[in-house]
Amino acid sequence: MKKISFRPGFRSFILIIYVLITVSGLILLNSFSQAKQRQIRTILDEQNSIDRLREIKHLSAADSLLVNDAISAYNQSKSIVNVTLGEASMYSALILLGIIVGSSCLFIFLLSHISKPLRELKNATDQIRKGNFAVHLPETGIHEMKMLKNSFNMMSHELEAIQKKLLVAEKEMIWKDLSRILAHEIKNPLTPIQLAIQRIEERLTDEDSDLRSLLPQTIDIISQEIENLRLLAQDFSGFAKIAQPQQSIFNPADAIREICKSYMDNYHIRLEMRPDMNIRFDRTHFYQIITNIVQNAIDASAPDAPIDITLVKDKRFAVISIKDYGAGIEAEDMTRIFEPYFSKKSKGTGLGLALVKRLTEVNSSIVRAKSKIGEGSTFILIIEGSSE
Amino acid sequence: MAGIMSLSLFLFSSYTGNDPSMRTLSGSVSNNYLQLSTVFDYAFDNDFTEVFKSGKQIPLYYRVEVRSAGGIVFQKTYYNSVSYDNMKGSYKVYQSGIGQSFELGSHNAVIAAMSSLACSIPIERKWGTATVALEAWLPTVEFPQIKRKVDLMVLWKYRRPTTKGTFNLRLST
Numbered sequence: 051m052k053k054i055s056f057r058p059g060f061r062s063f064i065l066i067i068y069v070l071i072t073v074s075g076l077i078l079l080n081s082f083s084q085a086k087q088r089q090i091r092t093i094l095d096e097q098n099s100i101d102r103l104r105e106i107k108h109l110s111a112a113d114s115l116l117v118n119d120a121i122s123a124y125n126q127s128k129s130i131v132n133v134t135l136g137e138a139s140m141y142s143a144l145i146l147l148g149i150i151v152g153s154s155c156l157f158i159f160l161l162s163h164i165s166k167p168l169r170e171l172k173n174a175t176d177q178i179r180k181g182n183f184a185v186h187l188p189e190t191g192i193h194e195m196k197m198l199k200n201s202f203n204m205m206s207h208e209l210e211a212i213q214k215k216l217l218v219a220e221k222e223m224i225w226k227d228l229s230r231i232l233a234h235e236i237k238n239p240l241t242p243i244q245l246a247i248q249r250i251e252e253r254l255t256d257e258d259s260d261l262r263s264l265l266p267q268t269i270d271i272i273s274q275e276i277e278n279l280r281l282l283a284q285d286f287s288g289f290a291k292i293a294q295p296q297q298s299i300f301n302p303a304d305a306i307r308e309i310c311k312s313y314m315d316n317y318h319i320r321l322e323m324r325p326d327m328n329i330r331f332d333r334t335h336f337y338q339i340i341t342n343i344v345q346n347a348i349d350a351s352a353p354d355a356p357i358d359i360t361l362v363k364d365k366r367f368a369v370i371s372i373k374d375y376g377a378g379i380e381a382e383d384m385t386r387i388f389e390p391y392f393s394k395k396s397k398g399t400g401l402g403l404a405l406v407k408r409l410t411e412v413n414s415s416i417v418r419a420k421s422k423i424g425e426g427s428t429f430i431l432i433i434e435g436s437s438e
Numbered sequence: 439m440a441g442i443m444s445l446s447l448f449l450f451s452s453y454t455g456n457d458p459s460m461r462t463l464s465g466s467v468s469n470n471y472l473q474l475s476t477v478f479d480y481a482f483d484n485d486f487t488e489v490f491k492s493g494k495q496i497p498l499y500y501r502v503e504v505r506s507a508g509g510i511v512f513q514k515t516y517y518n519s520v521s522y523d524n525m526k527g528s529y530k531v532y533q534s535g536i537g538q539s540f541e542l543g544s545h546n547a548v549i550a551a552m553s554s555l556a557c558s559i560p561i562e563r564k565w566g567t568a569t570v571a572l573e574a575w576l577p578t579v580e581f582p583q584i585k586r587k588v589d590l591m592v593l594w595k596y597r598r599p600t601t602k603g604t605f606n607l608r609l610s611t
Contacts, residue, residue, distance in 0.1 A: 084451060118524040122493035123583035125522075130581065130588050136485060137592045139453035140443065147446035179525040 068156050073150055076237045080146050087135050091150055094128055104198035108143050171202060231391050231400070235282050239275035246271045285401050295332035295413050299436045302336070302368055303361050309340045310359065316350055322360040328434040329368050336410040339417075342402045343372045343429045350376030350427065363435065370431040379421040387419060443596060455595045460555070463572055463603035468607040472561045474535075474570060475503065476601055478553035485593050490529065490548055493522040494563050494581055496590070500535075500555055501576040506607075514559065518552050565607050573600045 102116045170187055177185040183206050187199040246268040253261045303323035310319050349359045351374045360372040379387060379394075386392045388407040395402030410417040410431065421427035449454060458481035465474045475531050482490075487497055497519040516535040518564035523530065529548045532539040534558030555572070575598045577588035592597075 126581035143446040143451035
């Protein structure tokens, strides 16, 4: 059951004080009345002088009867007074209990009537905080509550509209960024292709020039730039459609050695692997992640600088660290390095690390980065180990 | 209702009143009669002095109900009564259950006599094991000299004392 915590507000305090004062007053009045009744009883109990009438001697029969009647009447009156006092005491106590119980029930009813709409408002505010602006409150209850709920509903309407505008603006901005990057990246390879074709054209018109000597170089340039365009398209395509992970169990140390084999000849990569653990991960995604991070490390490092790759076991997790000793990343850029299209390089789409983050997340793992200017950067992958 | 009354009296009243209760019902079977008896405790300790001295006959009623095989096989109401003679200064107590009357001089003796409930009820052996229930109450009386009625149950805080007992009517004792 949900825990209900109650904090009385100003109105509740007033109600509580009013009830306390009323009940205290009634209890006080009752106590005073009870005390007076006790006094009356005491006085009555002390009144036994009527019995002395019986001591009167030499009364006539008629006078004796009168005395008898007087004594009987006195005793009957005293009985009735005692019984009536008892009745008064009992019923006043019963009425007082009834008033206390009744006023408490009324108080609880009123309080729930006040606190229920406030709870509704609190729940609706929580919904707004979580980003659900479609919440609306029924405009019921006392006048002030209706006004409050009406203001709330208007606010949520406006927030909903602003949210929709923001979403549209965000989409526009993304498309603008994408268009800008695409335009820049496509223009880069197109320029050398155009220049190469222009040179061929010039040679074609010049009867004396040797076209054959120019062709191999030109073909190389055009092929290289077409390859760059193809890689560009591949990058965008890879980021756009990330397939559902096909997870399998494998040894990450073996996979990392295999990936680094092609880099070992040209770069100084140092491996420190803990061999005796397996992970459950999509093998293709794993290869893409490690490749992207290693490539980034290579791009950031000087030609002979080492790149350290370590694999350790931390409780049930495999922790892979890839450290470079390059220039490092600025502190204000650290929050953006995993964003799509963010890049400080002169070349590239800025999708590499964004892809690393997406692939890590779809495989239920974590990627983190830390960096220090002048000392280099470390990328850390945390993957849950497999017991199999 | 009695419970609510008790609670309110406990919390907000200084009224003492009386808290009558009956002891366990005792009975013996002989010659097709069941002799029943029990005693009241704390029934007349407070506020009854003037009531008994009022000169009016004050009755105390008690109903005997015998149940056998799930049904009521016998039911009768008896009474004890007291009246005061102002001239003599003595009390006359009558117990209808046993058909006897007493003349008593003191209030305490009256309380003892009025607190004693005894009766002899005719039975049939075929009733076998029977449950006997007894319930007592006070009536509303009218005082003639002052022409006022008073419900005497106030003095018992509107609680009717009861008691029960189970007896094997086939066995003679």
